[in-house]
Amino acid sequence: MTSDSPSITPRHVFRLGAVPGATPGKWIDVWTQRMPRTPLELVPLPVAGQRQALVAGDVDAALVRLPIDKTDLHAIPLYDEVPVVVVPIDSALTVAEDLSDDDLAGEVLISAQDDVLGVRIEGTRVPDFAPPVDTASAIELVAAGIGITIVPMSLARLHHRRDVTFRPLAEGPTSTMALAWLIDATTPNVETFIGIVRGRSATSSRR
CATH class of the missing domain: 3.40.190.10 (Periplasmic binding protein-like II)
Structure with missing residues (x-):
């Protein structure tokens, strides 16, 4: 040049x-x-x-x-984005292709501090510990068998682990x-x- x-x-x-x-x-x-x-x-x-x-x-x-x-x-x-329920890989909830509010009755519903959906489901249980700091931490607790969490599908994919899976939540908030x-x-x-x-x-x- x-x-x-x-x-x-x-x-x-x-x-x-x-x-x-x-x-x-x-x-x-x-x-x-x-x-x-x-x-x-x-x-x-x-x-x-x-x-x-x-x-x-x-x-x-x-x-x-x-x-x-x-x-x-x-x-x-x-x-x-559709909401999905993140559950342990061996959870009985995995037998369904998608889940309803009724399917989650009795489950401990973990909501992270950075939760973007704010889902509250009648019949689920509130954790007896402070909300985890972020979605990744919430999914770690799911993997440990402590409860379930509900997030947009992209976040479930972003924080994918071999010991968890997810199912769509029918009629859940997008x-x-x-x-x-x-x-x-x-x-x-x-x-x-x-x-x-x-x-x-x-x-x-x-x-």
């Missing part, structure tokens, strides 16, 4: 936040192909800190779980994933990522 050749420098890094269970891989692949001069940095976020990360400008956009306080934010719902960003920070990069998530081609209009 000669001295008078134009310099090519990367544009601002696009910081994408993602809460546990989010699966942005396919969108990141498209971004990489479409925006080779703008690196994408994936920033893991706890659900409890998803809004603060956006408001503080720690990320340009984020894959979040609803509900979220939408003051000063835009949020596009993406998809709903968890909605969304793309959120600060209204006052709707940059061209944010608009590009919105287009990717919505399936727009590189040449399609943003309108």
Whole structure:
């Protein structure tokens, strides 16, 4: 390259936040192909800190779980996750393809401090110990045969262990994933990522 050749420098890094269970891989692949001069940095976020990360400008956009306080934010719902019951691999509950509230009567229902569903089922028992700090810890307790826990399917897969399995909870509350960003920070990069998530081609209009 000669001295008078134009310099090519990367544009601002696009910081994408993602809460546990989010699966942005396919969108990141498209971004990489479409925006080779703008690196994408994936920033893991706890659900409890998803809004603060956006408001503080720690990320340009984020894959979040609803509900979220939408003051000063835009949020596009993406998809709903079904809830599943995580049980020990040798549990009698595994004989069913899916489970109902009645099936869980008498079970100890463990809810982690980072629980995103807030499921309360009549007939289940409340643990006689403090809530575990996170979903991974709750699933460890399930593996030990202490009880069951109910989480979105992606979290059950994220924290998969050989000694536990899961079954869908019929008519249980879903968890909605969304793309959120600060209204006052709707940059061209944010608009590009919105287009990717919505399936727009590189040449399609943003309108």
